[in-house]
Amino acid sequence: VILASQVWTQVFWTSVLAGGLLAGVPLMFTALGEAISERAGVLNIGLEGMMLVGAYAGFLGAYYGHSMWFGYLAGMGAGMLASCFMVVLCVWLGLDQIVVGIAITLAGEGITSVLYQSQFSETQPRLGGIHTAPIPMLDRIPVLGKTINGEFPLFSQPLLVYLGLAFAVLLAWVFRSTNIGLNLRAAGERPEALDAAGISVVATRSYAALATGALAGLGGAYLAIAGTGGFQDFLTQGQGYMAIVIAMLARGRPIAVVVFSLMFGIALSLSGLLQIAGINLSPEVVHMLPFAAIIVALMLFARRAYLPPALALPYVRGAR
Amino acid sequence: VSTETVTGGTQLAQRRPRPARTVRAGRLLDGLIRSVVPVALALGAGAILLLALGRHPLAFYGDIWTNGVENGAWQDSATRMAPFLLIAAGLTVIFRANIWNLGYNGQFLLGAALVSGYGPGLVNDVPLWAAMVVLFLLAGAVGALWTLIPAVLKARYGTNEIITTLMMSFIGIDLASILIKGPFHDSTTPLPQTAVLTKMLPSIPGTRIHVGLLVAFAAVLVVHYVLTRTSWGLRLQIMGANPRAARHFGIDLPRLIVVAFLVSGFMVGLAAAADILGLQGYIRTGWNPAYGDTIIPFVFLARLNALAVVPFIAFFSVVSTGGDIAAADASLSTNFLLVLVGLILLFMTVIEYLGRRRELGASYLTPGLRQALRAPLVRRRSS
Numbered sequence: 001v002i003l004a005s006q007v008w009t010q011v012f013w014t015s016v017l018a019g020g021l022l023a024g025v026p027l028m029f030t031a032l033g034e035a036i037s038e039r040a041g042v043l044n045i046g047l048e049g050m051m052l053v054g055a056y057a058g059f060l061g062a063y064y065g066h067s068m069w070f071g072y073l074a075g076m077g078a079g080m081l082a083s084c085f086m087v088v089l090c091v092w093l094g095l096d097q098i099v100v101g102i103a104i105t106l107a108g109e110g111i112t113s114v115l116y117q118s119q120f121s122e123t124q125p126r127l128g129g130i131h132t133a134p135i136p137m138l139d140r141i142p143v144l145g146k147t148i149n150g151e152f153p154l155f156s157q158p159l160l161v162y163l164g165l166a167f168a169v170l171l172a173w174v175f176r177s178t179n180i181g182l183n184l185r186a187a188g189e190r191p192e193a194l195d196a197a198g199i200s201v202v203a204t205r206s207y208a209a210l211a212t213g214a215l216a217g218l219g220g221a222y223l224a225i226a227g228t229g230g231f232q233d234f235l236t237q238g239q240g241y242m243a244i245v246i247a248m249l250a251r252g253r254p255i256a257v258v259v260f261s262l263m264f265g266i267a268l269s270l271s272g273l274l275q276i277a278g279i280n281l282s283p284e285v286v287h288m289l290p291f292a293a294i295i296v297a298l299m300l301f302a303r304r305a306y307l308p309p310a311l312a313l314p315y316v317r318g319a320r
Numbered sequence: 321v322s323t324e325t326v327t328g329g330t331q332l333a334q335r336r337p338r339p340a341r342t343v344r345a346g347r348l349l350d351g352l353i354r355s356v357v358p359v360a361l362a363l364g365a366g367a368i369l370l371l372a373l374g375r376h377p378l379a380f381y382g383d384i385w386t387n388g389v390e391n392g393a394w395q396d397s398a399t400r401m402a403p404f405l406l407i408a409a410g411l412t413v414i415f416r417a418n419i420w421n422l423g424y425n426g427q428f429l430l431g432a433a434l435v436s437g438y439g440p441g442l443v444n445d446v447p448l449w450a451a452m453v454v455l456f457l458l459a460g461a462v463g464a465l466w467t468l469i470p471a472v473l474k475a476r477y478g479t480n481e482i483i484t485t486l487m488m489s490f491i492g493i494d495l496a497s498i499l500i501k502g503p504f505h506d507s508t509t510p511l512p513q514t515a516v517l518t519k520m521l522p523s524i525p526g527t528r529i530h531v532g533l534l535v536a537f538a539a540v541l542v543v544h545y546v547l548t549r550t551s552w553g554l555r556l557q558i559m560g561a562n563p564r565a566a567r568h569f570g571i572d573l574p575r576l577i578v579v580a581f582l583v584s585g586f587m588v589g590l591a592a593a594a595d596i597l598g599l600q601g602y603i604r605t606g607w608n609p610a611y612g613d614t615i616i617p618f619v620f621l622a623r624l625n626a627l628a629v630v631p632f633i634a635f636f637s638v639v640s641t642g643g644d645i646a647a648a649d650a651s652l653s654t655n656f657l658l659v660l661v662g663l664i665l666l667f668m669t670v671i672e673y674l675g676r677r678r679e680l681g682a683s684y685l686t687p688g689l690r691q692a693l694r695a696p697l698v699r700r701r702s703s
Binding site: 102 | 490614620655
């Protein structure tokens with residue numbers, strides 16, 4: 001039993017960080033995906049559906065494949081499959097991205113619930129524990145090694161978390177210093193210039209949308225496998241929409257996406273921790289705080305959320 | 321200019337002018353096809369899905385009909401229509417302005433929380449009709465108030481309203497929950513819920529449909545009249561079609577944006593009042609029917625026409641009333657209906673696209689798509 005005073009001084013703050021990491025990583029993957037497609041000019045409102053499809057496929061993969069890696073792969077695959085609708089209907093045919101996005105979300109919510117209920121409604125199986133990879137030396141620091149609520153210790157995270165953080169850094173480099181990044185940005189900022197340079201806007205946006213689907217699926221899969229250890233209806237609870245907001249607030253910069261995701265993750269996990277620490281603050285108040293903070297920030301710095309000019313507009317060659 | 325535009329142009333020029341009546345009938349038929357075909361296709365795709373799940377599709381759809389229409393079940397369906405229609409009217413107004421109010425869930429739940437918090441006391445203190453009017457207006461006012469921040473941010477700074485309305489929606493849902501657990505909590509029960517209303521909206525004589533449905537129909541008529549027959553409706557449409565043109569036209573855009581948001585939120589609030597006062601009677605924490613999510617497709621199917629949305633909402637009310645029971649009978653999750661709605665939306669965008677291409681006399685495939693389909697087969701010539 002941990003005494004309340006001890007909680008405050010020692011384990012509590014490590015747990016807050018570790019909980020933020022656990023809840024923030026799915027948001028991070030999904031928001032990084034959204035950052036890619038927003039930069040390329042595709043607004044993906046269907047993230048929620050893609051996350052759910054990824055979560056369900058990830059759960060299936062991990063359950064039948066007996067390995068979390070099968071789960072992550074299955075989640076990515078399912079997310080890409082869902083984003084194919086986006087690619088064909090929005091990027092190739094130029095249909096309304098918001099309408100198709102809402103459709104993907106609704107269908108994703110429905111189909112995962114139907115399939116889960118018809119297969120697992122009796123058993124509701126749980127997934128086994130997750131292997132973590134401790135960072136040598138750092139994981140021996142005594143205070144940082146303990147958590148209250150069963151979060152992974154701060155320096156002993158699943159391998160995927162390190163990979164995800166590395167991916168964010170890689171993505172920042174790709175955006176800043178490579179031709180691929182330049183093409184992606186041009187597809188969102190000024191698609192006609194990209195077209196004039198001889199590079200297909202449609203192809204660039206298609207790859208971006210596929211990458212978004214894969215990352216959203218991976219985020220969902222991580223949520224199901226490492227976060228909750230199982231699937232349930234509407235597992236994501238609006239996290240897909242949160243990811244959209246994170247990407248917009250971070251203006252598509254990957255490192256900022258990571259920081260915002262962790263902040264949101266902390267807010268999501270804080271309510272449970274506060275209750276364990278004996279502080280009777282209603283969970284709704286804590287849950288509300290990040291959103292309220294964003295609204296206040298938007299009111300104070302109204303132009304913070306920058307969006308590419310060609311966002312959500314289909315590209316038609318020669319149209320003005 | 322691509323060749324297809326030229327051939328399309330000559331085709332148009334060669335077409336003989338048709339009498340106005342045929343054109344009008346043709347357009348009506350076109351609209352009908354574009355609205356009904358997506359629904360039919362979605363039901364077909366849903367049938368395939370049901371087969372794949374090992375259910376009998378015809379039995380399932382038959383069950384929806386039995387439990388949604390027959391033996392007086394149509395009255396339950398009609399009761400459900402009231403909040404649906406009010407939300408549809410609110411969304412029609414804001415979508416006409418080409419603005420996205422996606423915060424309807426927060427607006428709805430806040431309105432519902434206030435109505436079920438103040439309702440039980442108010443219906444006993446003042447005459448029923450006065451209490452109902454006050455509660456409807458209260459819910460509408462709260463719904464409108466909850467759009468104010470996104471509206472002002474959009475109007476003054478052009479801040480993306482999708483983000484702000486969604487944020488306000490999350491805050492609103494949490495706030496409703498706090499209200500239900502705190503000031504509005506029914507002290508006679510440990511459950512987190514409000515006191516149950518002792519007096520509800522009266523029924524339409526001879527039925528068990530509450531008068532909220534009449535309020536909803538009235539609201540739809542008013543919205544339709546305002547959108548199609550007043551200068552405000554015209555200004556809204558101009559702004560939706562082309563904000564720059566609207567500004568040149570001398571329209572006060574910021575003010576129009578704010579008013580459109582307020583009207584939209586007001587309608588969503590009224591929907592909450594109709595649902596609580598007519599059907600639910602109380603509210604629990606965690607109750608979030610998210611009606612708006614499933615209403616959006618039908619607002620689009622009706623092509624943002626407030627009157628045309630009525631048959632679609634009637635259809636969806638039957639599907640949702642009968643579908644809840646049919647899904648339980650088939651031991652399926654009721655969320656199967658969400659799949660159907662999502663499919664309707666997808667097919668609608670495709671049909672819309674095909675219709676637009678046909679009107680222009682152009683090929684069904686865009687140049688980009690044709691290239692993408694051809695790309696794997698044709699090797700690019702090196703220049």
